[in-house]
Amino acid sequence: MTNPEKTWRKSSYTAPDNNCVELAVGEAETAVRDSKDPAGISVTITAHVWTCFLAHAKSDGFKP
Numbered sequence: 001m002t003n004p005e006k007t008w009r010k011s012s013y014t015a016p017d018n019n020c021v022e023l024a025v026g027e028a029e030t031a032v033r034d035s036k037d038p039a040g041i042s043v044t045i046t047a048h049v050w051t052c053f054l055a056h057a058k059s060d061g062f063k064p
Contacts, residue, residue: 006031
């Protein structure tokens, strides 16, 4: 569900073809959506889960 009250921002690493995700970061939760479909669904996760995800990503935890 799209929440128009959220402030969405796109990554500065967005490719020229606009394939990226957008984030709406709040104190208690972060929402993620497809930048090509802003009216589509978004996934909302708690701030704690988002912090853990970022820490894992920054530590190269997603490399095979």
